[in-house]
Amino acid sequence: MTTPFLKKAAMIGLGAAIGLGSVFAAQAQASEQYLPSLVYRTGPFAPSGIGFADGFADYVTLINERDGGINGVRIRLEECETAYANDRGVECYERLKDRGNGATVVAPLSTGITYAVIPRSRRDGIVLSTMGYGRADAAYGRVLDNVFMVPTTYWSSMTATLSYIAEQEGGWDNLRGKDIVHAFHDSAYGREPLAVLRHYAEEYGFTLHEMAISPPGVEQRSVWQQIRRINPDWVSLYGWGVMNPTAIRTAASMGIPRERMIGGIYAAQDDAVLPAGSAAVGYKAVTFHGPGADYPIYEDLQRYVYDAGLAAGDGDLTGTIAYNRGLINAGYIIEAWRQAQAEFGEGRPSTREETLWAWQQLQIPESRTEELGMGGLMPPVNITCENHEGDGRVLVQQWDGENWVQLTDWIDTNRELVEPMYRESAMRYAQEEGITPRECD
Amino acid sequence: MMFFFEVLIGGLMSGIMYALVALGFVLIFKASGVFNFAQAAMVLFAAMFIAGMHGDWGVPYWMAIPITILLMLGLAWIIERVVLRQLVNQEPIIMFMATIGIFFAIIGFAEIIWGSRSRTLDIGIPDQPLFIGDMLFQQYDIVTAIAVAVLVVLLLIFSQRTRMGRVLRAVADDHQAAQSVGIKLNTVWVVVWFVAGIVAVVAGIVWGGALGVQPVMVDVAFKALPVLLLGGLTSIPGAIIAGLIIGSGEALAEVYLGPIIGGGIDNWFAYIIAMAFMVWRPEGLFGEKIIERI
């Protein structure tokens, strides 16, 4: 009678001990560049997370297989599952940051996790690459010197959306008297572009209707009934996860023309349109990179990664929006290391200081994106001390039922509007946190 | 006024969809006193298998659906073997926790097989707006409502008119006494979970069609819970009527109250309706009256 309990207790204890022990067992390889990858392949937003993680990993594999790494320095990628939860993200960050040669750059992949790791990364001297999410005001480089909003923010991209609408209407003046709905995820994320929208509504005299949709947004009938009654000229959709397809589907069933719905950068993914089926045909969205797989880099990926059986995923997500985002985010990271090596010596892994330096002056002109086989896919980058975003340009794409079709070329954003907004917000943050903004000349 | 009716009808339709999930809870609670949190996971499980078999393996829907129903039988059998049998006569809270365990285990299992990508599930329910006069209806809703009505009638006949239904109610009252007259609890539980599994298949098709099949489908459970409360945990008609009340109440509140207090209120509004109602009548609309004795 004694044995089962003691045995079970002992087993549990032993298991826990082994598990904890293994946490410390870091396998270091001196000549490798270590790259942690915080991913969310499970959880409510997994459909977006998987594609990103696959693209990110496949690009790293490509560099290792095709080029033997960056000037011979292979990159060791390690994934950690966050499930989009802040606490697990922090745990991942803490677990991975000192493994291998030490992490030099992290892409937290969620605004919440970004906020949690900003103070930690500043202490550790690790670069944060937050692609379109996180603190928009990090685009003002004087306050947070290690955080980069490459290549765009919600604010910049929204100015581009409005430019597109104005162009469709035949000029800014024609916006007067129009009705524009902003249907948004009722969270800070959805509310973020409101400031920009309100500014434009005032300046150009259209009526802005703010329609909140409570997350996760599995049932939206009543919202779209109201929108239908407004009979808007344009709808801006800022959904996330399951809210996007449900919104598109419900809008379709109410007879709202999809051609006049424009999704924000996180309503531009394949998981926004695929589950909506035929209802999504004609739906437009802005995105900060080219859609599809029609780029030279995909030939290399095919040859060195997919055909070699080294693909991270099942291979069915290549060319999706999320996958492309994974590719370009890895692309930026690797280009920064390349530039660091060019400055501080080739053939050895970059340190944190070197990586930070590289990001702070990161320049990827259009010509370089073409060399990388990502011309038109990867937006050029132009980082200065003060500007941690670059040009913030986006393009408009449309879903034809099978694929995203690129409708426009890069659209310029309204820098005069957004840069003061970044500055103001960042300075307020600096004051709260007691950060002295550094000088830029 | 027309708009009011449109919102009302839309709300009633959403309510039916909530009730469909709540039904599964009711069945299991009624027969085994188990508050089965895993019901939503069963919905996801069913939807994932139907959509996965169709999408990845090219199995036609008319085959994928019966196969999934068989899988639900297998699932019921496994749950009975591995969980319920081991936890006979534990306190309700322990069983509740165990179903949360089942919730994760089922989701994990389905994801191991199908991953967590989103899939489409379209068995061809028409999805175009339909105008009767100026009123907007949706064909999808009408088909759904008819399916739910048929399902409920079948369930009521099963519970009230069949021998197995009577046995289920007996087991619901007193497990041990039921055992003492020779009822095999194991069989009964498999039957109950299987029936709830069939309901989950229907819910999976309907919700999967509306949302796409993806992990977040389980959040539909949080829409179903207030319906369950308001209807009373043990009443099948209660679940339907409560679904209608909550669906329409929520829609009207969203439209008429939402703009005043800042939008996006439907997540909690249903709970507040249910809570307010229960302060007045703690057992819900049709729940069995709680007889307090000493």
Added chain:
Amino acid sequence: MAEQASAQQAEQALLSLNNIEVVYNHVVLVLKGVSLEVAPGSIVALLGGNGAGKSTTLKAISGLLTGERGEITRGTIHYNGENVTHMSAADRVQRGVLHVMEGRRVFEHLTVEENLQVGSYGRKDGAAAIQKDMEMVFEYFPRLRERRKSVAGYTSGGEQQMLAMGRALMARPRMILLDEPSMGLAPQLVEEIFHIVTTLRREEGVTFLVAEQNTNVALRNADYGYILENGRIVMYGDAARLRENPDVKEFYLGVSSGEGKTSFRNVKHYKRRKRWLS
């Protein structure tokens, strides 16, 4: 009781328990080696105070222990010559062993009639035979006929006890394990119930094993009795003989040797309890 002897007797007895040990929750030893026998067609009383292990014994026989995290860790139970020690409760019901549990466990939300119907769950001899048996139950318990459409939860304690017994009868039992039928019932009702027990034995040939605290009533109606204390059988014999036993008289019937009945007023303070075994 030697093991061989009991194995032999097991052939004659309808039910025999051989050195049964029961442990709850892996730690609490409740029965510490109980052996007893029940002859076919007899009424056997199982007596003893609270916590002596009467209910546990009955549950061990009917197979209802598993639901309460109890298990038989030693010994065997033979019923009708067959080893049923680890058989499921349902299989035992199939063989005619019915347990009427303590506390009148009826299905509260079902009607009286539905309760009886559920009682016939395991039978496969058709609706007509079941209907006939229901009539029989109503013959024995006319009160149930009056209340056949009432919800069982709203019937009185006595009616519930009758319903529980009637429900057991619906399974065509050979043996009924009756746990504390008198508990909480008025004297008149207790008599009525025991009257039905003896009638059922006579008319239907049902064997009874009755766990009772009401020693007096039990021994008046039983053929044979076992007295259980602290998980052990401490005394057994013919009912008549037990009633005459001075120890039983003093401790279970309240008749002290010599004087006859003592008033409750005159019970001594701090009366020492005499124990056979602890």
Added chain:
Amino acid sequence: MIYRESGQFKKSYAADQAILPLRQDQVFLIGALLVAFLVIPMVASNYVMNALLLPFLIYALAAIGLNLLVGYCGQISLGTGGFMAVGAFAAWNLATRTELPMPVVFLLAGLITAGTGVLFGLPALRIKGFYLAVTTLAAQFFLIWLLQRPWFNNYSPTGVISAPEVNMFGWVVDSVTDRYYLALIILVVMALLAKNIVRSSTGRKWMAIRDMDVAAEIIGIRPMATKLKAFAVSSFFVGIAGVLWGFLYLGQLEAEAFNIYVSFDVLFMIIIGGLGSILGSILGAAFVVLVPIFLNVVPSAIGLPLSTAMISYVEIFIFGSLIIFFLIVEPHGMARLWSIIKQKLRLWPFPY
């Protein structure tokens, strides 16, 4: 016979009612505290302190709070996440909008959460059991919705806000070790308070309500006052845990992050740890915090060639299965397992 009590006599009621009447337990506790205060900060790595111990300590506090309500007073709550959020946001607003010293901010945040708890505890007088459990989801969803209103995050454009510096009587809690110590001190002190409450008349009233509320009322216990007190105290603990979660652990606040799954996690902790046990709350917190990390790390540590995705699916599956397994092995939690082991040790090597 490690746990032999013979030879230990209690000479006064006070001694008998001490928190740990057994000498062995006292030794064990002192040992555990010494390890926690002296050994761990010396030997534990940054990662272990930052990513394992800190969330563990904070979750343990929340679990104690919830256990007071569920395990002692018998009122099931699924709103823990919401109440943690209230604590965190109350503290943030107090800290950024006023000049109050940080200890006062902590205390007030706890009290505000307690008040919120009382508000949502009101239906508990009429609604019981699962019905109550589900109605507490109203608190969960409503509070998260409310705290997402821009006022509460001072119109932060992202809605995510950074936690202010924690200054405790001049001690600037900044380094990992500092944060670990602050969380540990708060946990130890509050666990002691909780233990005092549950062994006093208040605790007995709660347990009376839990075990049989009708009988409790008939012997003179006021159900409303008693239940609300439990909601208040529980929410106070949970609120403080929320403050620590935002201020010490994550360093940021985001209402959505305190979602329903946080509530479930804390509920898991007390069920797995043991309802109605302070020690159990702590053990349960350790289990729920460590197991997912453990499951995540093991495959790569032993070189299993699984993709991250597959690992996380398997992890979800195993986590669910482990909960079931645990409930089957010991439905009354690790605390009960511990006391059974002690009981065995007391008699060991004899079986009974």
Added chain:
Amino acid sequence: MAANAADVTSRAGSSEVLLKVEDVELRFGGVRALRGVSFEIRRGEIFSIIGPNGAGKSSMLNCINGFYHPTSGTITYKGQPRKAMRPYVTASQGVARTFQNIALFKGMSTLDNIMTGRHLKTKATLLENAFWFGRAKREEMEHRKFCEEIIDFLNLQHVRKTPVGTLPYGLQKRVELGRALAAEPELLLLDEPMAGMNLEEKQDMARFVLDVNDEFGMTICLIEHDMGVVMDLSDRIVVLDHGEMIGQGTPAEVSNDPKVIEAYLGVQEEGEA
């Protein structure tokens, strides 16, 4: 038996009416559980309510302590008529009770159960409890002492720290009595304290009831099926049947009342203890 009872009546000296029930009626939906019941309980006496199952005895107790509220009629306690009142208010006025189906707090030890009975006498606030200072500690020790006396009185020393859920039935009944006594009530309601006990346990319980009445001077209202116990212990008895009062008086009077015999006592047998 009769002589005994007469002897007792003279011993119950006080004629002060502690509780007066006048024309009480109680309805649940269509069922009339009590119909026009009236009686008085005098201070210091042992008063019994008897009757067949379903006669309304427990409903009567539930009315007295405020768990049910009479549909009509009045209950006067210590000269104060009262209507709808929560049970805890009644308890604070000095009414304690035990229950037919044991209503102990199963997860708590014997000692803690009895200590809960004392809580009406505790004044310590939550904060005092949490910090274990001031009244909290002092009161705890005082009450512990009082409860230990009850434990001694009821012979429960050996199960002091045992969770009551695991105790045998007879002991649980005793713990329940202890919990009621701990409140030091003026009126003690005992609902079938001896149900399901063997003779020896009944004798012990009878002794406790008498001692409580004698030594603490508590007034006792008793429901019991065992006629031997009722006749021996009671000063006065009221007989209910189907919610109606069919007889009232001393044990001798009641046991000779033909109406009572017909409805209830009819089949009393010689051996029935």
